[in-house]
Amino acid sequence: MHQEVVMAGAGGDGIMMIGQLLAHAAVLEGKNIVWFPSYGPESRGGPADCTVILSTDEIGSPIASTPDVLIALNQMQLDKHAPTVRREGLILLNCSLAVPPKDRDDCRVISIPASEIAEKAGAVKATNMVMLGCYAAVAKPVTLESIIKALPEVLPAHRHNLLPVNELALQRGAEMGVG
Amino acid sequence: MHQEVVMAGAGGDGIMMIGQLLAHAAVLEGKNIVWFPSYGPESRGGPADCTVILSTDEIGSPIASTPDVLIALNQMQLDKHAPTVRREGLILLNCSLAVPPKDRDDCRVISIPASEIAEKAGAVKATNMVMLGCYAAVAKPVTLESIIKALPEVLPAHRHNLLPVNELALQRGAEMGVG
Amino acid sequence: MGKIAINNERCKGCDLCVHFCPKQVILHGSSFNSKGHRPPKFQDDGVCTGCAICARICPDVAIEVWR
Amino acid sequence: MGKIAINNERCKGCDLCVHFCPKQVILHGSSFNSKGHRPPKFQDDGVCTGCAICARICPDVAIEVWR
Amino acid sequence: MQKVYERPESMADVQMSYCPGCLHGTVHRMIAEVIDELGVREQVVGVCPVGCAVFMYEYMSCDMIEAAHGRAPAVATGVKRVLPDSVVFTYQGDGDLAAIGTAEIIHAAARGERITTIFINNTTYGMTGGQMAPTTLLGQKSTTCPTGREAMREGFPIRVCELLATLDGPIYLARVAPVNAAGLVKTKNAIKKAFQKQLEGRGFSLVEVLCNCPTQLKVSPIDSLKWVEENMVPYYPLGEFVDR
Amino acid sequence: MQKVYERPESMADVQMSYCPGCLHGTVHRMIAEVIDELGVREQVVGVCPVGCAVFMYEYMSCDMIEAAHGRAPAVATGVKRVLPDSVVFTYQGDGDLAAIGTAEIIHAAARGERITTIFINNTTYGMTGGQMAPTTLLGQKSTTCPTGREAMREGFPIRVCELLATLDGPIYLARVAPVNAAGLVKTKNAIKKAFQKQLEGRGFSLVEVLCNCPTQLKVSPIDSLKWVEENMVPYYPLGEFVDR
Amino acid sequence: MAERVLMKGNEAIVRGAIAGGCRAFFGYPITPQNEIPECMSRLMPKAGGVFLQAESELAAISMVYGAAAAGVRTMTSSSSPGISLKQEGISYIAGAELPCVIANVQRGGPGLGNIAAAQSDYFQSTRGGGHGDYRTLVLAPWSVMECYTLTAEAFDIADEYRNPCLVLLDAVIGQMIEAIEIPDWKPKVPPKPWTTTGAKGRPANVVNSLYIIPSDLEEVNNRIQARYKHAAEHLTRAQSIRTEDADVVLVAYGCSARVCRSVVDMARGEGIRAGLLRPITLYPFPTREIDALAERGKRFLVVEMSSGQMVEDVRLAVEGKSEVRFYGRTGGVVPAPAEIVEQVKAMAKASSGSTTVNRQPTTVN
Amino acid sequence: MAERVLMKGNEAIVRGAIAGGCRAFFGYPITPQNEIPECMSRLMPKAGGVFLQAESELAAISMVYGAAAAGVRTMTSSSSPGISLKQEGISYIAGAELPCVIANVQRGGPGLGNIAAAQSDYFQSTRGGGHGDYRTLVLAPWSVMECYTLTAEAFDIADEYRNPCLVLLDAVIGQMIEAIEIPDWKPKVPPKPWTTTGAKGRPANVVNSLYIIPSDLEEVNNRIQARYKHAAEHLTRAQSIRTEDADVVLVAYGCSARVCRSVVDMARGEGIRAGLLRPITLYPFPTREIDALAERGKRFLVVEMSSGQMVEDVRLAVEGKSEVRFYGRTGGVVPAPAEIVEQVKAMAKASSGSTTVNRQPTTVN
Numbered sequence A, B: 001m002h003q004e005v006v007m008a009g010a011g012g013d014g015i016m017m018i019g020q021l022l023a024h025a026a027v028l029e030g031k032n033i034v035w036f037p038s039y040g041p042e043s044r045g046g047p048a049d050c051t052v053i054l055s056t057d058e059i060g061s062p063i064a065s066t067p068d069v070l071i072a073l074n075q076m077q078l079d080k081h082a083p084t085v086r087r088e089g090l091i092l093l094n095c096s097l098a099v100p101p102k103d104r105d106d107c108r109v110i111s112i113p114a115s116e117i118a119e120k121a122g123a124v125k126a127t128n129m130v131m132l133g134c135y136a137a138v139a140k141p142v143t144l145e146s147i148i149k150a151l152p153e154v155l156p157a158h159r160h161n162l163l164p165v166n167e168l169a170l171q172r173g174a175e176m177g178v179g
Numbered sequence C, D: 001m002g003k004i005a006i007n008n009e010r011c012k013g014c015d016l017c018v019h020f021c022p023k024q025v026i027l028h029g030s031s032f033n034s035k036g037h038r039p040p041k042f043q044d045d046g047v048c049t050g051c052a053i054c055a056r057i058c059p060d061v062a063i064e065v066w067r
Numbered sequence E, F: 001m002q003k004v005y006e007r008p009e010s011m012a013d014v015q016m017s018y019c020p021g022c023l024h025g026t027v028h029r030m031i032a033e034v035i036d037e038l039g040v041r042e043q044v045v046g047v048c049p050v051g052c053a054v055f056m057y058e059y060m061s062c063d064m065i066e067a068a069h070g071r072a073p074a075v076a077t078g079v080k081r082v083l084p085d086s087v088v089f090t091y092q093g094d095g096d097l098a099a100i101g102t103a104e105i106i107h108a109a110a111r112g113e114r115i116t117t118i119f120i121n122n123t124t125y126g127m128t129g130g131q132m133a134p135t136t137l138l139g140q141k142s143t144t145c146p147t148g149r150e151a152m153r154e155g156f157p158i159r160v161c162e163l164l165a166t167l168d169g170p171i172y173l174a175r176v177a178p179v180n181a182a183g184l185v186k187t188k189n190a191i192k193k194a195f196q197k198q199l200e201g202r203g204f205s206l207v208e209v210l211c212n213c214p215t216q217l218k219v220s221p222i223d224s225l226k227w228v229e230e231n232m233v234p235y236y237p238l239g240e241f242v243d244r
Numbered sequence G, H: 001m002a003e004r005v006l007m008k009g010n011e012a013i014v015r016g017a018i019a020g021g022c023r024a025f026f027g028y029p030i031t032p033q034n035e036i037p038e039c040m041s042r043l044m045p046k047a048g049g050v051f052l053q054a055e056s057e058l059a060a061i062s063m064v065y066g067a068a069a070a071g072v073r074t075m076t077s078s079s080s081p082g083i084s085l086k087q088e089g090i091s092y093i094a095g096a097e098l099p100c101v102i103a104n105v106q107r108g109g110p111g112l113g114n115i116a117a118a119q120s121d122y123f124q125s126t127r128g129g130g131h132g133d134y135r136t137l138v139l140a141p142w143s144v145m146e147c148y149t150l151t152a153e154a155f156d157i158a159d160e161y162r163n164p165c166l167v168l169l170d171a172v173i174g175q176m177i178e179a180i181e182i183p184d185w186k187p188k189v190p191p192k193p194w195t196t197t198g199a200k201g202r203p204a205n206v207v208n209s210l211y212i213i214p215s216d217l218e219e220v221n222n223r224i225q226a227r228y229k230h231a232a233e234h235l236t237r238a239q240s241i242r243t244e245d246a247d248v249v250l251v252a253y254g255c256s257a258r259v260c261r262s263v264v265d266m267a268r269g270e271g272i273r274a275g276l277l278r279p280i281t282l283y284p285f286p287t288r289e290i291d292a293l294a295e296r297g298k299r300f301l302v303v304e305m306s307s308g309q310m311v312e313d314v315r316l317a318v319e320g321k322s323e324v325r326f327y328g329r330t331g332g333v334v335p336a337p338a339e340i341v342e343q344v345k346a347m348a349k350a351s352s353g354s355t356t357v358n359r360q361p362t363t364v365n
């Protein structure tokens, strides 16, 4: 098992966090992981993305130049990263803020209205969790259980009141992936 | 013609100046020269010496590791440099302040009471000139005339009142060399 | 009598203009621009004096003023 | 009543002690030491108070004082 | 009705990369206005800092130089000395000017270089993520003094205007805070005066602008201005420190 | 009669390399006396500058470190922070402290480092041959301002005590001139007080000593002291600037 | 299996340092290494050590000089421009024969450059960017685990050789998170009779790099060079991955070695016998290991995120015995495995020649 | 014969600079180069230029950056520790593609070292002591005459390549006096449309080394590397003295080349056919010239006043084709011709092997 995921959004979207959450879950499952961030020059609100590579083998390059999976939270990031996804890869996008790419019919493209789902689940802020949940259900890098188990490690202690809403968002996202 | 001279005294002795005077005189005679100074860590009154190499050929190393000639104005400097003079070289010393080396009978050693001669000529400060004059007469690197001709170039303009006493000191020194 | 125009695409929704307008004719916005910011709304009810305080504070040079 | 001793070999002949001695019992020297400096002379005529001003100014720590 | 306020000519028509509500942009615009008003755009050479304003060269429509961190006053000196008729300014943050660039600003001021410095004091290293600055207030938390700045551990904040006022080279030093309507006007006036002083050719001028950094303070833009007023102004008194 | 004045224990019994009449040696001895009197020789770590006093480590009989040019306060900070019970001083010239080392001295002072700096202001770069220093007086000639320092070309001399006095970190700042009998006593007292302040552990202390450089001034030692009194003291007023 | 914890490279530097006995950190913020001082400011006080944010990189390295003189294990960290500023200070530390550790999380250059990962400070790191005949001993981690262990070990090395030891990483290695197992670590601290801690019950000590008499300074230099010779014998370290049967041996360190690790498998997937020689110490450089491979006829492809710096060390090791090619990307670009595979393929196809240089910048003579 | 005037190396730097069109000097005192700023302070105002003593080397190089951005020919000078301090600034100048001239009058190191002549900043000079993929173009005068002419030319070179050009000398070359004939010199100044002099009648210019997007920065790096390639083709310069029939070719620059000049004659006096290859440009290095000699079977003795730095460039040029030996003295010691003659003799006697290293320090791998 070896999977390379790029997660891309804007600063403040919680992209880095779902990447780290995925990493923690993978560690719980005994997998190797590398997480790597990348920021734009903007101080706030600029593009922010991270790469997570999960593998049962030793991981070479920590950079995913042709990722297996792209999780894109907005149009700009989708446009930027969609061309890099490998043939037959997976593109997961938040269709609340972006429209599916026209030129990647060689990939599986899943669009979910993540912002709306998150809002319904109780917090727009949890859009990232919806996306992660959906990804987990579709591509099965780790189980949803591992992700939920890892949540408290990633969420800072003073935010633990938000555990339930995040968990709910993860589950709603997973449902989208299964459905 | 190729001659390497080390001139050694204390800061304030005018060692650098007679070196440069010799250099100027050599240029007047169309010779190649290199002048090179060396100071101790002391700010004033420490050892000061310079090397002058005169040649009718291209000059290689600007450092005289085994000089042909040593002009030493004091004991410390004599002791330091005498061992470096080449066999059959010339050691010229100011016996007002130093005693001849015992172990260099392979060299020509000339001792002159330069300080006293200078004092008599009108200025102890001109001890350096006495030594240079003597050297010029003995080893004939350049003519005394060239040295005297070069004097105004080396002496700063506001010291030109001292030209006569310096010239006299040079001549007195030269007489010691001839005699 | 004055009026202002907000360049919505330049605006970052900081609401400093909202806060600084002495006539309170700039209101917190509700819709997003393409960068995800919420530009405020200028409520043109003839109260604006064209004093340009809003434009002076605006860090993103997003406001023009007429008087 | 005091007296001083000048370490001639350490002295650099700056004459600051000569200048600073309130009793003027240190005089400009005339003979050279081995480094070519002229240490001053202490003229011990019982006037020295041992005030140690000379020693305090001496940059070369060349003076000892008794009282 | 006619247009009474628009983008000054000396500013480029581009989006700036600052966080929402950050006064860097506000101060940029004031500088551009002053340059326009004095009619000197074609003589101006600006020197950018390393800090959040590092991209300022993209935001101005006059000649600009990007300096190494802290060295803007020396770079500006190099320019002004060889082009005495140019109008040279540096734009520097508190990390840039009051930490790594301490020697350069003091000596440019002591030499009375005919340059103008706009000094943005926001009590933090905004660009690198909110580390302690030389101007961070006692008790204030930062990513490198997570328990709050303590005098006997991290030392005392530095008051730059007061420091430079002990020198004979500056002819204008002022501290302003564009955190309310009156402060906006005073800030603009101080910047204009500083440039005018440079044009007189008699010495160095600097305006210290107390600014917000909502991102590192982790408060809203509006609250960050209140924070400046309530916490910074008492320690960094406003006013003109030198005017000669 | 008994001996009332001899070489202090904290001084090594060696010849110093200073020019005849240079007060570097005089000040060294005062520091050594103070160390002896306070009984702290075995706790002392001294930091030498780059300048004429570069060999100070050979002249003292306490632990000494040779710092890079201007960095002595940072080196001293490194020592004092890891050895809080040590007694740390720096000895620095005006080129070392007020030119290349400007940032280091200001920040050590602003941090209130528990160290003591003895600052030798002789208006020149003695060691390198009499170039202009930040403290060279207006009109004074040097090998790099051969026609005399001009304010609008070389800038104004810097008054270090006044500069540092604007900071909250120093607890003792004084300027003295050991150029006459009274000045000698005051200098020694100021140095002693500065070390005592360090022992109190509350902040930074510095004594600026106006000194002569007969060699670069090209006058006799005695005339060089007169020069200090007549030319330096009016521009660099003596006294205690901070004592808290 | 011991517990695995997720950690960023930069954080591992901090934790490794503290495990290695570091008790004084002096730094100044600069991206992409800010997590080092930030994490130090939290952890060092808990370890009973000193954290101080200096006013500049110059001050930071000078504080390190002071703390090292006082006998405490000490370090600083920065990124490329900040490391350039420390060059005088590093030369002083080397000249005064003091131990210390320096971490450089390299970014794109020259000048202000950018904050992406680069390996263009190799010359500066291995040749001594400062003046004089000194070198820094250079360790190059390629994983978060090695960030921890090599930093811890760097303190032992610095103490043993009384020389600065540089931990050279880049924005990728510093910023990435991996799972590591925290090892047990026992620092080896030699006696330090030379420290300036107050002359109590012993003659005064002096820490100094000034030797006004040339022959004295030459003696110091000879002593220092002898240490480097010793290091070359005893400290040199490299990792060989599938080089045994390889036709083409990739030579890379740090981030580019990670990329090349992928390349080895991809190339073998395409039937090309590729291997990887990864220098772990960059100075001393694994000359002997490379020479041995050259003797066996292996050909080399040096991959760097620079315009060609380490390739000189490889060429000096190979000395014409075999082919050395270079592939580099600069300015913060991390090469993709596929680009390098292309290079390996081209090389496998081509008949062996002497040094050749591909596409992106160039060797440098 | 034109008039010959006596001049110190350091003074010739100043006069050559002014002849070369330098109109702004920014420096800070340090021995053994103090005559440069001192002489500049007298002569530059007369030439209508700017002399300013900066508060530090950092400030000096930054002032140079500003003056260069403003389009004026400008320079700074220092000696080893001061040059180390300028490394960040030099990297910025290279990154911003600005021209400037820097003189380094090398002294003994590392650290404070001493003020005697050394050549131990060769790596720093030729490999870029600062961060990033830049180099400085390096000229190495060996006489007072060349101090003048190479400095004058350095300004043309810097302008042509938009890159810092370093004039690398040492305490001996800087302090010695020789007679020179002042040449007629016409600076070649290319147009500089990129200068920041006020945006009058043109769009605003920006002088900058920040390129936040890696591929943009890579493009800059490629442009810079292409210039170095061009320089290698067109700028490389070396002097051959009696190498034609030589068995042993000495390779040395600056002061050590002067010593080796004597050695050639002494060795020939003893019947050994010695020659001297003197690199005048150290970067670009005369690789081709040395390679050509190696092809002809010449053996090399590299002589440096360092523990072995340029020898790497010679070995990279020779690439195992011939023997390369090294002889070095450090810490400010100038080798005597006689010591080197001994080395030449030993070499002439010994049968050719591969790289060997003699007595004093060592090559460095």
Ligand SMILES: Cc1ncc(C[n+]2csc(CCOP(=O)(O)OP(=O)(O)O)c2C)c(N)n1
Pocket (backbone or CB within 6 Å): E049, E050, E051, E052, E053, E069, E092, E093, E094, E095, E096, E097, E120, E122, E124, E125, E126, E127, E128, E133, G028, G029, G030, G031, G057, G081, G082, G085
């Ligand atoms: C030599 C060097 N050191 C450190 C840095 C990293 N750095 C970039 S910006 C900055 C601080 C900026 O703070 P400030 O000047 O206050 O500006 P702000 O971002 O707050 O506006 C630092 C330390 C650098 N680029 N170069």
Ligand SMILES: Cc1ncc(C[n+]2csc(CCOP(=O)(O)OP(=O)(O)O)c2C)c(N)n1
Pocket (backbone or CB within 6 Å): F049, F050, F051, F052, F053, F069, F092, F093, F094, F095, F096, F097, F120, F122, F124, F125, F126, F127, F128, F133, H028, H029, H030, H031, H057, H081, H082, H085
């Ligand atoms: C980095 C560096 N720059 C410059 C120098 C040269 N230098 C040695 S001493 C000195 C100035 C000393 O002047 P000051 O500090 O006033 O001491 P003084 O000699 O007057 O006592 C300078 C510039 C150096 N050694 N290192």
Ligand code: SF4
Pocket (backbone or CB within 6 Å): C002, C003, C004, C020, C021, C022, C023, C024, C025, C026, C047, C048, C049, C050, C051, C052, C053, C054, C055, C065
């Ligand atoms: S111009 Fe004045 S009144 Fe009008 S909207 Fe702006 S701030 Fe309000």
Ligand code: SF4
Pocket (backbone or CB within 6 Å): C006, C010, C011, C012, C013, C014, C015, C016, C017, C018, C039, C040, C057, C058, C059, C060, C061, C062, C063, E021
């Ligand atoms: S001040 Fe400017 S950026 Fe802020 S909300 Fe108003 S218009 Fe938008």
Ligand code: SF4
Pocket (backbone or CB within 6 Å): D002, D003, D004, D020, D021, D022, D023, D024, D025, D026, D047, D048, D049, D050, D051, D052, D053, D054, D055, D065
């Ligand atoms: S102790 Fe006092 S009185 Fe005696 S010699 Fe010294 S200064 Fe004069």
Ligand code: SF4
Pocket (backbone or CB within 6 Å): D006, D010, D011, D012, D013, D014, D015, D016, D017, D018, D039, D040, D057, D058, D059, D060, D061, D062, D063, F021
């Ligand atoms: S003060 Fe000291 S050094 Fe000077 S003359 Fe007197 S004893 Fe000698």
Ligand code: SF4
Pocket (backbone or CB within 6 Å): A043, A044, E017, E018, E019, E021, E022, E023, E024, E052, E122, E126, E127, E212, E213, E214, E215, E216
């Ligand atoms: S980090 Fe702070 S100073 Fe920087 S742009 Fe954002 S708000 Fe402004």
Ligand code: SF4
Pocket (backbone or CB within 6 Å): B043, B044, F017, F018, F019, F021, F022, F023, F024, F052, F122, F126, F127, F212, F213, F214, F215, F216
């Ligand atoms: S040069 Fe000046 S400061 Fe230095 S030792 Fe001589 S007199 Fe003293």
Ligand SMILES: [Mg+2]
Pocket (backbone or CB within 6 Å): E051, E093, E094, E095, E120, E121, E122, E123, E124, E125, E126, E133
């Ligand atoms: Mg700031």
Ligand SMILES: [Mg+2]
Pocket (backbone or CB within 6 Å): F051, F093, F094, F095, F120, F121, F122, F123, F124, F125, F126, F133
């Ligand atoms: Mg001084």
